[in-house]
Amino acid sequence: MKPSHHALHLVIPALFALCLAACAPAATEVPALPTDTAAPPSPVVFEVVGPDGSQSFTMEQLQALPATEGQGGFMSSTGMITIPALYRGVALKDLAPLLSIDFDGSMGLTLTAEDGYSMTFSYDQVVSGAFTAYDPATGSELPDHDPLTAIIAYARDGQPLDPTEDGALRVQVVSATNNQVVDGHWTIKWVAKAEVMSVGADWNLGLEGALTDTVDRASFQSCSAPSCHAATWEDESAQPWVGVPLWRLVGQVDDADDHGDDGYNDELAAAGYQVDLVAADGYAVTLDSQTIQRNDKILLAYLVNDGELPEKYFPLRLVGADLQKGQMVGQVAEIIVHVSPLPEATVETETLAAADGSVVIVGRVGNELSLTEDALRAMGVATIQAEDPKDGVQEYEGVRLASLLQIAQVQPEATKVVFTASDGYSAEIDLATLLGCPDCMLAFGEMPGCYWTVMPGQATALWVKEVTKIEVQ
Numbered sequence: 100m101k102p103s104h105h106a107l108h109l110v111i112p113a114l115f116a117l118c119l120a121a122c123a124p125a126a127t128e129v130p131a132l133p134t135d136t137a138a139p140p141s142p143v144v145f146e147v148v149g150p151d152g153s154q155s156f157t158m159e160q161l162q163a164l165p166a167t168e169g170q171g172g173f174m175s176s177t178g179m180i181t182i183p184a185l186y187r188g189v190a191l192k193d194l195a196p197l198l199s200i201d202f203d204g205s206m207g208l209t210l211t212a213e214d215g216y217s218m219t220f221s222y223d224q225v226v227s228g229a230f231t232a233y234d235p236a237t238g239s240e241l242p243d244h245d246p247l248t249a250i251i252a253y254a255r256d257g258q259p260l261d262p263t264e265d266g267a268l269r270v271q272v273v274s275a276t277n278n279q280v281v282d283g284h285w286t287i288k289w290v291a292k293a294e295v296m297s298v299g300a301d302w303n304l305g306l307e308g309a310l311t312d313t314v315d316r317a318s319f320q321s322c323s324a325p326s327c328h329a330a331t332w333e334d335e336s337a338q339p340w341v342g343v344p345l346w347r348l349v350g351q352v353d354d355a356d357d358h359g360d361d362g363y364n365d366e367l368a369a370a371g372y373q374v375d376l377v378a379a380d381g382y383a384v385t386l387d388s389q390t391i392q393r394n395d396k397i398l399l400a401y402l403v404n405d406g407e408l409p410e411k412y413f414p415l416r417l418v419g420a421d422l423q424k425g426q427m428v429g430q431v432a433e434i435i436v437h438v439s440p441l442p443e444a445t446v447e448t449e450t451l452a453a454a455d456g457s458v459v460i461v462g463r464v465g466n467e468l469s470l471t472e473d474a475l476r477a478m479g480v481a482t483i484q485a486e487d488p489k490d491g492v493q494e495y496e497g498v499r500l501a502s503l504l505q506i507a508q509v510q511p512e513a514t515k516v517v518f519t520a521s522d523g524y525s526a527e528i529d530l531a532t533l534l535g536c537p538d539c540m541l542a543f544g545e546m547p548g549c550y551w552t553v554m555p556g557q558a559t560a561l562w563v564k565e566v567t568k569i570e571v572q
Contacts (some may be wrong), residue, residue: 109489140365141142144267145251147296149198151386158253164189167250169273172280176234177469181236182501182534183277188252188268191225194293202226205297210270211416213289218270220249220285220323221301230272236534237511245274247281251290266290277535284321304399307437308352316414319343319401330398331421340418342400345434346391353438368392375435382416384428388438396421399431444521449466456548458541462517462571465508465518475541478502483538486561495553497542500569501534509571518552519562526560530571541566 141157167190172183191210195202204222211217223229228247233240252271253260260269266289272281304319306312314322320341323329330344340456350363353372368388376399377383391397397419401408408416412429417425458475460468475498482496509530516533519525533539542553544565549563 142201146193146292147197147293149195149200150295154197154402159251161189161268165193167193167273169222169250170251170276170277171250171271171286172275172277173272173283173286174238174280175283177340180235180280180505181240181283182537183280184275184537185256186250186252186271186427187257188250188271189252190219191249191251191270191293194251195225195295198295200295202295206295207297209294209296210287210290211292211294213266213291215408216287218284218287218317219296221317223359224249224317230281230285232274232281234511235278235280236530237509237513239511241279244279245276247272247274249273249285251293264288278531284318291463304348304415304431305433306348306352306436308349308438310352310355312351314348314351317417322443323401330394330395332398332400334418334552338404340398340400340416341402341405342418343394344396345374345376345397345399345417345425346393346395347384348399348434349388349391349436352434352509353436363393365392372394372436372438375437376431377432377433377435378430380430381434382428384426386426391419391466394419394421408553410571458550458566458569460503460507460569460571463510463513464504464571466506468503468507470503472543472550475543475550478506481540482554483555484539485538485553485555487553488562493538495542497550497553498541499537500539500541500552501537503541503569504530504534504571507571513571515572517568517570517572518563518566519570520563521565521567524563526558526563527560527572528554528557532557541569 141159141164143155144158145156145161147154149155160497166187168185168187170183171186174180191208194208195206203224206226207221209217221229228249230247230249231240232244233248249270249272251269252269255265260267268290270285270287270290272285272356301316303316304314306314323341327345328347330342332340334340346363353367354364369392372388374386374388374391375383376386386397397417399415400418401415403409403412407413408429415431416429417427417431457469457471460470478498479502480490480496481499482494484492484494487491513530515527517525517527517528536554536556538553538555539557540553541550542550543549550566552562552566554561
């Protein structure tokens with residue numbers, strides 16, 4: 100009987116398999132693939148340290164904690180204002196409880212960045228937001244302001260922080276509104292650690308001269324940071340003293356310019372005046388201006404051997420290589436600069452006029468500007484999309500108006516801004532409204548040296564073409 104086709108279908112594959120098995124080389128055992136495919140653990144980005152232990156956090160763990168969100172901006176020591184943005188993070192007041200610590204008025208919270216820079220926040224600042232606030236339009240101190248909260252921020256405007264500019268985390272002081280900013284030394288970039296510690300008493304240093312000012316403990320500490328104006332002196336016992344050169348403090352009140360290196364008036368110092376350093380008990384030491392002029396070897400110290408000064412010197416002591424021992428007064432509470440203003444030269448001033456291809460910023464500003472397109476582009480160009488009232492959504496390239504006004508140094512009494520075109524057309528906007536518009540910009544036109552205002556969310560009349568003048572009134 101012939102085999103059926105069905106039987107052949109079964110036999111032929113079997114024979115073929117036997118043939119392959121006979122001809123194939125000996126089998127080699129293949130290692131099994133690893134079964135553990137879990138992602139590597141997230142890196143630690145922040146640590147909270149207390150007297151009895153510490154706790155580390157990944158970014159995911161921080162983001163799982165109760166979040167605080169608000170508007171935060173700041174004013175630098177030179178008066179430059181960074182307008183508020185929306186930040187999200189963990190409030191400082193929520194950190195101490197993570198270590199089961201009864202945080203009280205004898206304690207503070209020291210925040211440290213990856214480069215070692217640190218700043219200590221007092222109990223009142225951590226718990227109650229006791230910070231000085233300023234008007235973001237003028238830089239003037241606000242007598243009353245909305246509640247403030249210091250946070251460890253991990254997001255700005257809904258996005259992670261810029262890892263190059265800010266690091267993974269930064270300290271930011273925020274509020275519910277965008278109408279106030281704080282001192283820049285409270286905004287710490289690249290922050291990596293918070294440490295709960297006992298702190299000494301708060302103190303203030305009074306400054307009196309052409310201006311009157313007060314420097315609090317935190318501001319002095321910030322100014323004494325290595326990245327700022329730190330000065331050191333080693334005494335005969337090899338003890339290091341750390342503080343701020345005296346001339347920098349004098350420069351805050353020697354004339355009407357109170358910020359930065361240029362705030363120190365060399366002409367006045369050369370003409371001659373006296374500086375009194377007055378202790379809490381009234382004892383005073385007097386130095387002349389030529390002795391202290393830009394002299395980093397005379398400093399007001401707040402640390403010795405990396406700790407607070409002993410009681411007989413606390414909080415500040417005048418020290419340095421260019422002083423006699425009898426001049427090294429301690430417990431310094433006030434600096435009085437006996438300066439008389441120099442006669443004012445008679446100078447005729449004219450309002451800037453726009454040259455071809457330039458735009459001027461004039462009026463109630465401390466720094467009138469005449470800007471070419473090259474100068475504007477050197478300031479940092481932004482690109483945005485905005486809806487033109489007539490042409491719909493368009494892409495624009497230019498410089499944000501808030502940045503231009505910041506560079507022009509708007510004066511405190513200013514209330515509005517007027518844009519004028521080459522044909523004489525003009526339109527005005529409240530200063531506060533303009534500063535609250537983050538994408539309002541002076542945009543580059545199709546032709547070089549031609550500019551117009553891009554004003555998202557504002558009236559059509561404020562979209563001014565061929566702008567030649569911006570006047571602050």
